[in-house]
Amino acid sequence: xxxxxxxxxxxxxxxxxxxxVLLLLALGAAVLLLPPFLPDPRAQPDLVAGVLLPPxxxxxxxxxxxxxxxxxxxVYGGRVSLAVSLGAALLxxxxxxxxxxxxxxxxxxxxxxxxxxxxxxxxxxxxxxLLLVVALLERIPLWGLILAIGATGWLxxxxxxxxxxxxLRTMEFVRAASALGAGHLRILLRHLAPNVAGPxxxxxxxxxxxxxxxxxxxxxxxxxxxxxxxxxxxxxxDAKPYLVTAPWVAxxxxxAILLGVFAVNLVGESLGQRFGGHHR
Amino acid sequence: MTPLLEVRDLRxxxxxxxxxxxxxxxxxFSLNRGEMLALVGESGAGKSLTCLALLQLLPAAASLAAxxxxxxxxxxxxxxxxxxxxxxxxxxxxxxxxxxxxxxNPVLTVGDQVRETVQAHLPVTRAxxxxxxxxxxxxxxLPEPATQYERYPHQLSGGMRQRVMxxxxxxxxxxxxxxxxxxxxxxxxxxxxILALIDRERRTRGLGVLLVSHDLGVVATRADRVAVLYAGQxxxxxxxxxxxxxPSHPYTRGLLAAxxxxxxxxxxxxxxxxxxxxxxxxxSGCRFGPRCPERFARCDTTPEITRHAPxxxxxxxxxxxxx
Amino acid sequence: MNRWLLRRxxxxxxxxxxxxxxxxFLMRLTPGDPxxxxxxxxxxxxxxxxxxxxxxxxDQPVTTQFVAFVGGVLRGxxxxxxxxxxxxxxxxxxxxxxxxxLLGATTLLLNFSLGIxxxxxxxxxxxxxxxxxxxxxxxATASAPSFWVAIVLAWAFGTELRWxxxxxxxxxxxxxxxxPLAHVIDYLRHLxxxxxxxxxxxVGVTARYQRATMLEALAMAPVRAARAxxxxxxxxxxxxxxxxxxxxMLALFGLWLPIVxxxxxxxxxxxxxxxxxxxxxxxxxxxxxxxxxxxxxxxxATVVAASFFADLAHxxxxxxLRTT
Ligand SMILES: Nc1ncnc2c1ncn2[C@@H]1O[C@H](COP(=O)(O)OP(=O)(O)OP(=O)(O)O)[C@@H](O)[C@H]1O
Ligand SMILES: [Mg+2]
Numbered sequence: 001x002x003x004x005x006x007x008x009x010x011x012x013x014x015x016x017x018x019x020x021v022l023l024l025l026a027l028g029a030a031v032l033l034l035p036p037f038l039p040d041p042r043a044q045p046d047l048v049a050g051v052l053l054p055p056x057x058x059x060x061x062x063x064x065x066x067x068x069x070x071x072x073x074x075v076y077g078g079r080v081s082l083a084v085s086l087g088a089a090l091l092x093x094x095x096x097x098x099x100x101x102x103x104x105x106x107x108x109x110x111x112x113x114x115x116x117x118x119x120x121x122x123x124x125x126x127x128x129x130l131l132l133v134v135a136l137l138e139r140i141p142l143w144g145l146i147l148a149i150g151a152t153g154w155l156x157x158x159x160x161x162x163x164x165x166x167x168l169r170t171m172e173f174v175r176a177a178s179a180l181g182a183g184h185l186r187i188l189l190r191h192l193a194p195n196v197a198g199p200x201x202x203x204x205x206x207x208x209x210x211x212x213x214x215x216x217x218x219x220x221x222x223x224x225x226x227x228x229x230x231x232x233x234x235x236x237x238d239a240k241p242y243l244v245t246a247p248w249v250a251x252x253x254x255x256a257i258l259l260g261v262f263a264v265n266l267v268g269e270s271l272g273q274r275f276g277g278h279h280r
Numbered sequence: 281m282t283p284l285l286e287v288r289d290l291r292x293x294x295x296x297x298x299x300x301x302x303x304x305x306x307x308x309f310s311l312n313r314g315e316m317l318a319l320v321g322e323s324g325a326g327k328s329l330t331c332l333a334l335l336q337l338l339p340a341a342a343s344l345a346a347x348x349x350x351x352x353x354x355x356x357x358x359x360x361x362x363x364x365x366x367x368x369x370x371x372x373x374x375x376x377x378x379x380x381x382x383x384x385n386p387v388l389t390v391g392d393q394v395r396e397t398v399q400a401h402l403p404v405t406r407a408x409x410x411x412x413x414x415x416x417x418x419x420x421x422l423p424e425p426a427t428q429y430e431r432y433p434h435q436l437s438g439g440m441r442q443r444v445m446x447x448x449x450x451x452x453x454x455x456x457x458x459x460x461x462x463x464x465x466x467x468x469x470x471x472x473x474i475l476a477l478i479d480r481e482r483r484t485r486g487l488g489v490l491l492v493s494h495d496l497g498v499v500a501t502r503a504d505r506v507a508v509l510y511a512g513q514x515x516x517x518x519x520x521x522x523x524x525x526x527p528s529h530p531y532t533r534g535l536l537a538a539x540x541x542x543x544x545x546x547x548x549x550x551x552x553x554x555x556x557x558x559x560x561x562x563x564s565g566c567r568f569g570p571r572c573p574e575r576f577a578r579c580d581t582t583p584e585i586t587r588h589a590p591x592x593x594x595x596x597x598x599x600x601x602x603x
Numbered sequence: 604m605n606r607w608l609l610r611r612x613x614x615x616x617x618x619x620x621x622x623x624x625x626x627x628f629l630m631r632l633t634p635g636d637p638x639x640x641x642x643x644x645x646x647x648x649x650x651x652x653x654x655x656x657x658x659x660x661x662d663q664p665v666t667t668q669f670v671a672f673v674g675g676v677l678r679g680x681x682x683x684x685x686x687x688x689x690x691x692x693x694x695x696x697x698x699x700x701x702x703x704x705l706l707g708a709t710t711l712l713l714n715f716s717l718g719i720x721x722x723x724x725x726x727x728x729x730x731x732x733x734x735x736x737x738x739x740x741x742x743a744t745a746s747a748p749s750f751w752v753a754i755v756l757a758w759a760f761g762t763e764l765r766w767x768x769x770x771x772x773x774x775x776x777x778x779x780x781x782x783p784l785a786h787v788i789d790y791l792r793h794l795x796x797x798x799x800x801x802x803x804x805x806v807g808v809t810a811r812y813q814r815a816t817m818l819e820a821l822a823m824a825p826v827r828a829a830r831a832x833x834x835x836x837x838x839x840x841x842x843x844x845x846x847x848x849x850x851x852m853l854a855l856f857g858l859w860l861p862i863v864x865x866x867x868x869x870x871x872x873x874x875x876x877x878x879x880x881x882x883x884x885x886x887x888x889x890x891x892x893x894x895x896x897x898x899x900x901x902x903x904a905t906v907v908a909a910s911f912f913a914d915l916a917h918x919x920x921x922x923x924l925r926t927t
Contacts (some may be wrong), residue, residue: 006738022768118622123906124902125906128902130900131883132633135895137633204841213746216748216750217868220750221887235903236754243757243758243762247758250751250754251755254748254752258747258751261748262742265746266742269742335831343747366834366835369830369831369832370834371833374832382825383825384825384828388846432923445828448828451833461922522687536677
């Protein structure tokens with residue numbers, strides 16, 4: 001349980017899990033290491049003859065309608081998309097773990113009320129919640145987007161953690177700790193939290209995939225990452241009118257999202273098998 | 281006369297992550313029409329795997345080793361596949377599983393499960409199959425069979441479910457019944473009733489019965505012959521009377537000593553020390569050696585099963601020496 | 604049964620009202636004033652703004668607003684649209700609902716029939732190389748953004764190949780007196796790409812779920828017992844294993860609705876499908892909050908109702924649940 005990802009020995013055993021890890025590492029390395037060698041993703045060098053150029057030597061993935069280099073935008077956009085995913089997923093899972101631990105540990109009325117609220121909130125699709133929130137805010141900053149996506153994504157995790165906590169709560173070592181006079185907070189943090197860590201890692205991974213899709217969707221609706229900062233979602237939004245003349249401008253970010261989410265899901269799945277079943 | 285069932289050298293292998301084990305290792309026996317053969321042994325001896333293997337119902341990790349044969353009226357049923365196999369299962373050989381309560385499908389009525397078995401094997405209309413199912417349920421001693429027909433398994437008691445399982449097993453008038461500890465989960469009176477039902481079929485229809493049990497006491501009154509299984513091998517086989525009167529294998533003697541002398545729930549038994557070793561760690565030489573109170577030097581080599589009186593075979597160096 | 608039904612219905616109603624409450628306070632608590640955002644591109648005098656505020660009751664105390672809001676929801680009054688000339692939101696929703704229902708029902712039908720077929724096939728051949736590839740393909744399609752799939756399909760099968768129309772639910776130029784069959788075919792042709800998009804991005808999850816539940820069901824003792832009594836393989840699978848795999852699938856059905864709804868916000872707007880998704884996207888663009896809110900409430904009601912009916916169906920499928 002303690003070995004973590006990133007240690008080569010801890011690579012998943014099954015080929016698809018390995019492929020996922022490698023794909024993620026490759027994507028991460030690309031968005032971290034490539035930028036110094038790339039043109040400015042906001043530069044519009046030639047608005048007359050340089051727009052919607054097909055892929056070629058100078059522009060490996062061509063240029064968009066403002067003569068910006070698509071590959072450079074893809075890499076910078078990847079930074080943004082991956083950062084938002086990671087940030088929002090961590091936030092969501094932290095919130096979910098907090099609520100779940102409290103509900104599962106406190107039980108009784110606290111638990112009933114919290115879970116009732118979670119039930120109700122789950123009746124409104126997350127995207128719709130986000131639309132309502134984000135539409136009210138004018139030109140949302142990146143951290144605001146992370147906050148909004150994170151704050152709407154903890155419901156499922158809280159249920160998972162609650163169930164796990166209730167199971168653990170009745171187990172011997174927690175009883176023993178409580179008999180020895182350990183305080184509630186201490187029991188929560190020292191004894192329960194470490195034991196739900198495995199399922200939480202899985203939940204974070206799967207949540208990151210969901211967030212990547214949500215961010216892309218919001219940006220596609222013009223509500224997510226704001227121009228001129230590129231993100232995979234708003235690149236597709238920008239490219240839509242030129243689909244017929246320059247399909248690569250829209251296809252490239254779409255494939256990037258697909259690969260990113262796929263990689264994350266592969267990793268999540270193999271982690272899920274390691275840490276015991278976790279259904280979405 | 282060819283026996284109804286003749287099993288030769290049955291071997292079941294299980295592939296585990298690290299190794300391959302052989303929990304059923306060369307089992308042979310035969311069974312005539314109208315005869316009841318009891319297969320007894322402690323938990324883990326390989327009784328259930330033997331039963332499952334005969335109908336090719338082994339779990340995914342397990343497989344039959346080449347050379348295993350089971351002749352039903354001279355036809356090797358271990359080589360059958362597809363439709364030919366389907367026509368044997370339930371029709372000529374029926375099985376009642378160890379955990380019969382769990383064998384009924386919770387989402388179908390018990391009547392449906394009897395009826396579908398009738399329909400799968402007999403040329404009858406649905407209405408005829410239904411009528412037969414109801415009469416079978418009645419024969420198995422279920423009160424108001426037409427009402428029970430409509431009920432779901434969870435609405436019946438354990439004993440009633442066992443009767444339903446028996447009705448299913450007998451639905452297509454099989455020639456052979458394999459009953460894997462059909463009564464171990466039931467209380468004593470119901471146990472006796474179920475065994476009496478099986479016995480009745482044997483006497484009236486000439487049903488052959490392979491009765492599995494870990495309790496010699498249960499089989500004493502009903503079985504014609506007994507085969508004792510230990511660590512995947514038969515260690516002694518004899519007519520019931522002879523086995524009880526003159527047990528030859530130290531393991532059989534141990535099993536007999538463990539039978540409660542008094543009937544009733546509070547009798548302490550004297551089980552043999554230890555338990556059947558795991559298939560991955562069978563000892564070399566005689567497999568019972570490490571637990572055997574009469575062990576001697578020769579037990580480090582593997583004994584063969586040998587006939588020691590008419591119809592009485594033993595796998596033990598002691599009985600060899602006695603001759 | 605009836606008492607259970609009543610209790611379950613009451614709990615569904617409670618969940619729905621609580622969801623509405625949450626939506627109300629979410630709107631109140633989010634920084635940002637709907638009317639200010641609204642007036643961004645419509646210059647308004649302070650008096651006009653104050654009038655509007657009074658009109659929407661925004662000058663009242665929050666509790667009064669809340670009571671009015673819940674009362675409205677219960678009466679089926681979701682306020683008036685800002686953009687659509689003050690039309691009642693409910694009548695807008697009613698107008699757009701059929702298109703969304705058509706698309707949603709088609710998608711769910713395709714999703715479940717294909718997903719169950721693929722998943723059952725996978726369970727039957729679990730572990731095979733070809734099965735592993737199908738499994739990965741399911742995960743990959745579920746990883747694709749729906750709007751991107753929509754755009755690509757529209758471009759490939761609409762613009763390039765010209766096989767299917769890429770916008771609207773029907774051809775406005777088709778003469779009204781054309782044969783009914785022509786109208787049906789016209790609808791179906793328009794339905795192909797949006798339904799295909801939504802099915803592609805959702806079917807993988809259903810298939811993988813069915814695979815898992817079916818494998819679980821096939822490993823159950825009753826299935827072995829069914830084989831042991833010589834039933835045909837298809838009867839063993841579909842009559843004995845499948846119903847036991849169906850309960851969890853019904854729960855999945857309850858979970859699918861919101862996903863199909865969210866997906867269709869994108870897919871409908873890409874294909875200009877005149878449903879709730881497009882309505883929401885339009886409302887978003889014009890900051891028409893009452894309409895957005897109304898859509899959210901309608902969706903919440905649908906989701907709560909779906910999970911209620913999924914529970915009901917589960918009891919019907921599994922007799923063990925009926926006795927309680
Ligand atoms: N699916 C399996 N995978 C691994 N090992 C198995 C499997 N099924 C049985 N075994 C092993 O094979 C041996 C024989 O099992 P079997 O079920 O035949 O015993 P049994 O004699 O029927 O015992 P019991 O009286 O408890 O039913 C045991 O050691 C058991 O652990
Ligand atoms: Mg057994």
